[in-house]
Amino acid sequence: MFDYERKGASVDVVRVMESLAEQGVTVLFKADAERMREGARPWTFVAAGAPFHEDLLVRTDAISVDACLKVCLPQLREYGLVIPE
Numbered sequence: 123m124f125d126y127e128r129k130g131a132s133v134d135v136v137r138v139m140e141s142l143a144e145q146g147v148t149v150l151f152k153a154d155a156e157r158m159r160e161g162a163r164p165w166t167f168v169a170a171g172a173p174f175h176e177d178l179l180v181r182t183d184a185i186s187v188d189a190c191l192k193v194c195l196p197q198l199r200e201y202g203l204v205i206p207e
Contacts, residue, residue: 141205146173180194
């Protein structure tokens with residue numbers, strides 16, 4: 123289980139991904155070794171699927187897991203998805 127610490131609060135990334143999958147969302151969270159070596163934003167979070175319109179997805183490339191979560195989780199909540207704390 124991946125439990126990510128963030129400013130005193132803990133976000134269980136696996137639990138978040140499982141919850142989204144149960145709601146019909148396909149989720150990808152990855153770290154890119156090549157971009158990391160280049161000093162670029164190596165983390166990518168992508169969510170797409172049934173709750174979204176055809177071509178709509180939530181995606182960000184960021185410098186950290188925390189940065190991805192800060193961008194994407196509020197957007198997913200705006201779409202009415204339930205995100206565990």
